[in-house]
Amino acid sequence: MVKAHRVTIQDVAILSGLSICTVSRALRNLPNVSEKAQAKVADAAAKLGYKPSSAAARLAGGSTRSIAIIAPTATAWFFAQAVEAAEEVFGDSGFDTVLISLHGKSSVKRKIFGDLPGLSQRVDGVLLLNVDLSESEVALLAASGLAVASVGMTSVPWDNVGIDDELAAWRATSHLLGLGHWDLAVLSGRETQENSVLTASDRLKGFSRALKDHHLTVHPDLVINSDSTIDGGRKAMNELIAHRSLPTAVFAHCDEAAFGALMALREHGLSAPKNVSVIGIDDHPMSWFLGLSTLAQPVADQGAFAANLLVDRLQNADAPHEPSNHFLDTKLIERKTTRRQR
Amino acid sequence: MVKAHRVTIQDVAILSGLSICTVSRALRNLPNVSEKAQAKVADAAAKLGYKPSSAAARLAGGSTRSIAIIAPTATAWFFAQAVEAAEEVFGDSGFDTVLISLHGKSSVKRKIFGDLPGLSQRVDGVLLLNVDLSESEVALLAASGLAVASVGMTSVPWDNVGIDDELAAWRATSHLLGLGHWDLAVLSGRETQENSVLTASDRLKGFSRALKDHHLTVHPDLVINSDSTIDGGRKAMNELIAHRSLPTAVFAHCDEAAFGALMALREHGLSAPKNVSVIGIDDHPMSWFLGLSTLAQPVADQGAFAANLLVDRLQNADAPHEPSNHFLDTKLIERKTTRRQR
DNA sequence: GCCAAAATTGTAAGCGCTTACACTCTTCTT
DNA sequence: AAGAAGAGTGTAAGCGCTTACAATTTTGGC
Numbered sequence: 001m002v003k004a005h006r007v008t009i010q011d012v013a014i015l016s017g018l019s020i021c022t023v024s025r026a027l028r029n030l031p032n033v034s035e036k037a038q039a040k041v042a043d044a045a046a047k048l049g050y051k052p053s054s055a056a057a058r059l060a061g062g063s064t065r066s067i068a069i070i071a072p073t074a075t076a077w078f079f080a081q082a083v084e085a086a087e088e089v090f091g092d093s094g095f096d097t098v099l100i101s102l103h104g105k106s107s108v109k110r111k112i113f114g115d116l117p118g119l120s121q122r123v124d125g126v127l128l129l130n131v132d133l134s135e136s137e138v139a140l141l142a143a144s145g146l147a148v149a150s151v152g153m154t155s156v157p158w159d160n161v162g163i164d165d166e167l168a169a170w171r172a173t174s175h176l177l178g179l180g181h182w183d184l185a186v187l188s189g190r191e192t193q194e195n196s197v198l199t200a201s202d203r204l205k206g207f208s209r210a211l212k213d214h215h216l217t218v219h220p221d222l223v224i225n226s227d228s229t230i231d232g233g234r235k236a237m238n239e240l241i242a243h244r245s246l247p248t249a250v251f252a253h254c255d256e257a258a259f260g261a262l263m264a265l266r267e268h269g270l271s272a273p274k275n276v277s278v279i280g281i282d283d284h285p286m287s288w289f290l291g292l293s294t295l296a297q298p299v300a301d302q303g304a305f306a307a308n309l310l311v312d313r314l315q316n317a318d319a320p321h322e323p324s325n326h327f328l329d330t331k332l333i334e335r336k337t338t339r340r341q342r
Numbered sequence: 343m344v345k346a347h348r349v350t351i352q353d354v355a356i357l358s359g360l361s362i363c364t365v366s367r368a369l370r371n372l373p374n375v376s377e378k379a380q381a382k383v384a385d386a387a388a389k390l391g392y393k394p395s396s397a398a399a400r401l402a403g404g405s406t407r408s409i410a411i412i413a414p415t416a417t418a419w420f421f422a423q424a425v426e427a428a429e430e431v432f433g434d435s436g437f438d439t440v441l442i443s444l445h446g447k448s449s450v451k452r453k454i455f456g457d458l459p460g461l462s463q464r465v466d467g468v469l470l471l472n473v474d475l476s477e478s479e480v481a482l483l484a485a486s487g488l489a490v491a492s493v494g495m496t497s498v499p500w501d502n503v504g505i506d507d508e509l510a511a512w513r514a515t516s517h518l519l520g521l522g523h524w525d526l527a528v529l530s531g532r533e534t535q536e537n538s539v540l541t542a543s544d545r546l547k548g549f550s551r552a553l554k555d556h557h558l559t560v561h562p563d564l565v566i567n568s569d570s571t572i573d574g575g576r577k578a579m580n581e582l583i584a585h586r587s588l589p590t591a592v593f594a595h596c597d598e599a600a601f602g603a604l605m606a607l608r609e610h611g612l613s614a615p616k617n618v619s620v621i622g623i624d625d626h627p628m629s630w631f632l633g634l635s636t637l638a639q640p641v642a643d644q645g646a647f648a649a650n651l652l653v654d655r656l657q658n659a660d661a662p663h664e665p666s667n668h669f670l671d672t673k674l675i676e677r678k679t680t681r682r683q684r
Numbered sequence: 685g686c687c688a689a690a691a692t693t694g695t696a697a698g699c700g701c702t703t704a705c706a707c708t709c710t711t712c713t714t
Numbered sequence: 715a716a717g718a719a720g721a722g723t724g725t726a727a728g729c730g731c732t733t734a735c736a737a738t739t740t741t742g743g744c
Contacts, residue, residue, distance in 0.1 A: 006459070008700055019724045024702065032722060051460045055400035056700035059729045064397070066440070066464075073426065080422040084415065087443050091450070096464060098408070099441040101429050108433070117348070118393050122408075122438060230631055263631055286628055289572055289605055350730055361694045366732065374692060398730035401699045 007050045016044035027052065028062075054096075063124045066096035067310065070112070071129040074101045076228075077256070077284055082129050082151055082303030089307035093315075098123055102131070113137050116144045125310050128153060129303070130199065147317070149310035151302045152199060154325065159309040161326040163297045165199050168330040169206025172279045172295045173251050175332055177214050180341035181249035181277060184211065185222040187236045187261060189253040203253045203281070222247060226257045233260025241268055246276055248341050255280035255287045255294055262290060262337070273339040283333055291336035298328050349392045358386035369394065370404075396438075405466045408438035409652065412454070413471040416443045418570075419598070419626055424471050424493055424645030431649035435657075440465055444473070455479050458486045467652050470495060471645070472541065489659070491652035493644045494541060496667065501651040503668040505639045507541050510672040511548025514621045514637045515593050517674055519556050522683035523591035523619060526553065527564040529578045529603060531595040545595045545623070564589060568599045575602025583610055588618055590683050597622035597629045597636055604632060604679070614679040621680050623672070633678030640670050 009027075013020045018037055026033045026041035033041075044050075058064045067090050071079045087097040102108045109131075112119060119126070125147035133141070138156055141148055148158040176184055186207045189200030208218050221244060226236035233252055237260060240246070252258035258280030265271055265278075272278040280287065283296030305326065313321060351369075355362045360379055368375045368383035386392075400406045409432050413421045429439040444450045451473075454461060461468070467489035475483070480498060483490055490500040518526055528549045531542030550560050563586060568578035575594055579602060582588070594600035600622030607613055607620075614620040622629065625638030647668065655663060 006700085010700080020701085021703080021725080022723055025723090028702090032720095034722060037722080051457060051463075053401065053463060053700050055397045055406070055463065056729090057702075058397035059395070059401050059731085060700075060702040061729065062702060069441075074416070074429065075422045075426045080417045083441070084417045084443055084445070087416065087441055088445055091442070097441045099411075099425070099429055099439045100433070101426055103426070103430055115393060122396060230627065259628075259631060285572065286601075289601060348730085352730080362731085363695080363733080364693055367693090370732095376692065379692080395730050398699090399732075401701085402730075402732040403699065404732060 006053075007048045009050070009052065011048055012041065012044045012050050015048060016040040058121070063314070064122060065094060066098055066123045067125045067127060067307075067314075068098040068100050068119065068123040069127045069129065070100045070102065070131055072102050072131060073104060074099065078282070078299055079129055081299040085300035085303035086127055086307035089304050089311060093311045095124075095311065095314075109137075113140055116140055116146075120144050120146045125149070125314050127151070127306055127310055147310055147313045149306045149313065151306045156323070158323050159306065159313065159325075160323070161302050161306045161309065161328060163302070163330050164327045165202035166206035166209070167327075168281050168295045168297065169203035169251070169253070170210045171206075171330065171332055172281055173207045173210035174213070175293070175334070176249040176251060176277060176279060176338065177210060177216075179249070179277065179338060181247075182214070182216055182341075183247040183249070184216075185224060185240055185247040185250045186218075187224050187226040187233055187250060187252040187257045189257075190225050190227055190232075200253065207251055226253070226260075228254045228256055230256050230260040230263065233257030234264045235260070237261035237264035238267075241265075241270075246270070249277040249279070249338070252278065252280045255282035255284035255292060258292055258294070258337075259284075259286065259290065262292070272337040277338040277341070279338050281330070287333075287335070293335045293338040294333050296331045296333050302328055348395075349390045351392070351394065353390055354383065354386045354392050357390060358382040400463070405656070406464060407436060408440055408465045409467045409469060409649075409656075410440040410442050410461065410465040411469045411471065412442045412444065412473055414444050414473060415446060416441060420624070420641055421471055423641040427642035427645035428469055428649035431646050431653060435653045437466075437653065437656075451479075455482055458482055458488070462486050462488045467491070467656050469493070469648055469652055489652055489655045491648045491655065493648045498665070500665050501648065501655065501667075502665075503644050503648045503651065503670060505644070505672050506669045507544035508548035508551070509669075510623050510637045510639065511545035511593070511595070512552045513548075513672065513674055514623055515549045515552035516555070517635070517676070518591040518593060518619060518621060518680065519552060519558075521591070521619065521680060523589075524556070524558055524683075525564075525589040525591070526558075527566060527582055527589040527592045528560075529566050529568040529575055529592060529594040529599045531599075532567050532569055532574075542595065549593055568595070568602075570596050570598055572598050572602040572605065575599030576606045577602070579603035579606035580609075583607075583612075588612070591619040591621075591680070594620065594622040597624035597626035597634060600634055600636070600679075601626075601628065601632065604634070615681040619680040619683070625675055629675075629677070635677045635680040636675050638673045638675050644670055 009020055009023055013023045022037055023041050026038045054065050069083055069086055071083060073079055074083060090097045128150035130152040142157045150156055150160045152162040153160050188204045211218055224236040224240055226232045250261055252261055258278055261278055262272055280292055280294040283294050287294050351362055351365055355365045358365060364379055365383050368380045396407050411425055411428055413425060415421055416425060432439045470492035472494040484499045492498055492502045494504040495502050530546045553560055566578040566582050568574045592603055594603055600620055603620055604614055622634055622636040625636050629636050
């Protein structure tokens with residue numbers, strides 16, 4: 001059996017009758033290559049089925065053609081969606097996706113930020129999903145030479161896409177208010193939770209603003225901290241039920257917490273919207289199933305959008321660039337857990 | 343500002359007073375290195391904070407220190423779990439995880455198998471999650487030189503871990519039978535679905551065998567094809583309801599299909615277990631919420647186990663190795679959607 | 685103690701690519 | 715029509731590592 005000789009840039013050079021250097025430039029669409037040469041190279045490369053070696057390219061100072069996605073976890077619905085969408089964009093653009101889950105452990109984050117040069121040696125760019133970064137970490141990343149983009153982060157010196165969390169919360173709350181409810185509780189995100197601090201506090205802000213707009217004030221007893229999980233929502237709702245008379249409506253900071261709330265109600269022989277109206281944010285696929293009213297956010301779109309931004313950035317690395325922040329739209333989906341308060 | 347010179351193996355060699363070659367061997371724990379040298383190298387490397395360049399290592403014929411995970415999709419609950427668990431194992435062993443989602447598109451698979459050398463240039467190994475492979479694809483992969491392991495596949499010439507699908511289905515069905523049901527329907531997995539053909543057909547086999555064990559026969563009208571999604575289960579259940587009188591119990595090939603079945607029932611003013619007993623397989627987190635009886639399978643464990651097998655294989659590449667197939671245990675979880683038939 | 689065999693270490697040649705720089709042609713200027 | 719400027723191409727020096735193979739040191743048998 002003949003040893004399968006890898007097709008190298010050299011083979012392409014010989015077949016096309018040009019030098020390795022010219023081939024290299026032609027392949028990367030660099031300037032100063034005549035159209036004739038370009039065509040010959042493209043031809044030869046196609047004929048040989050040439051694929052550049054990313055390792056060699058990287059070693060010589062080129063790109064790795066891979067991008068890291070860093071997420072607090074890969075299992076949560078939101079992240080799984082965003083990761084998949086981003087991965088598709090990267091794949092279509094010829095980038096490999098390196099998945100890095102923080103697994104809720106700060107140790108992983110420390111390891112990454114403790115060796116940013118190591119990371120930048122393996123990938124060209126980083127897509128951050130809702131990662132809570134300290135100021136110094138932001139600075140380190142920005143200075144690392146890596147292209148960066150993110151989803152759901154704010155005040156970062158790179159491209160970001162997300163939803164307007166405050167607005168979303170405001171809308172969800174206003175929906176409740178518009179239905180005639182004035183005794184509202186909120187299942188607010190925990191700051192320590194995997195979702196970024198900002199998301200949680202922005203949503204709480206939106207809730208408060210909506211109340212204020214209706215000349216209502218936020219009663220501290222009706223602000224319950226809740227993890228962004230079913231069980232978190234359940235505990236929070238149980239707490240609410242145990243400690244005082246039920247409000248007429250509850251705004252959960254995310255659908256999964258809302259599910260938990262629904263469950264807690266059921267365990268107490270109560271239900272939505274009969275006893276309490278419940279609304280969440282996300283439009284988790286289960287929400288449809290459960291008839292949960294919610295503010296839908298386009299999750300896959302956020303991942304894909306941010307991924308595209310990052311790819312653009314990588315492909316036009318020399319072009320000047322101002323970090324931009326994009327808000328995608330949220331949409332009220334009225335289902336069966338909210339109704340008019342008589 | 344001083345140009346940050348990358349710490350190379352050369353620096354370590356100089357500091358330790360040894361040759362580059364010895365350092366390289368010491369770093370990789372190869373034989374023929376004296377303990378003294380080993381210690382000196384370790385010392386110097388630590389002192390300099392040396393991190394090998396994976397690109398250079400790869401180029402020179404070493405390993406890439408990364409592993410690809412190939413999954414039909416990254417969003418489904420099962421895959422997200424398995425991916426996360428495997429990623430953690432890889433990360434702890436110093437491997438990067440390259441995520442490749444097929445997005446349900448055969449084009450991606452074709453691209454990968456059309457350029458296996460390209461893949462093996464970027465990763466040392468591949469972890470396959472429930473990927474439906476043709477015989478020739480299996481052969482290609484096996485011959486690629488890549489280390490391979492998989493989850494949920496059978497008859498493959500590499501390590502595999504999964505559950506005994508037939509047994510799981512048998513158990514779920516037997517539970518229904520044991521409750522006194524004898525008029526059973528099954529929401530069977532589609533062969534075209536993202537889950538591997540084998541999983542679907544094994545589960546159907548388990549269902550049939552359980553019936554046979556009770557001297558019952560499978561009525562074709564009561565075998566409904568269903569996608570492994572909520573909506574798939576819903577459609578299948580609707581079909582069942584539309585076409586004939588309800589059986590007393592339904593075995594859904596996975597929890598998500600069972601959710602859909604529950605939903606369809608509700609839409610017809612019916613419910614489980616009042617009108618029909620329903621059981622699934624998986625123990626999706628929502629199952630607890632919905633009180634769905636199910637056969638729990640350890641998803642994260644499967645991913646982690648297979649990942650460990652793969653890492654072992656990579657770390658003892660020279661050791662002889664027989665492909666092994668591991669079945670993890672499933673467990674009946676009786677909740678509220680199944681009850682004794684009077 | 686002496687010599688071969690075994691253990692350890694060093695030398696040097698790449699791996700496939702990028703890039704600074706040198707070189708050869710074309711085009712314009714004036 | 716001569717020279718400058720520029721476009722296109724080629725030469726060669728690495729990038730940081732692995733790995734034959736050669737050189738050296740150690741070990742052990744007699």
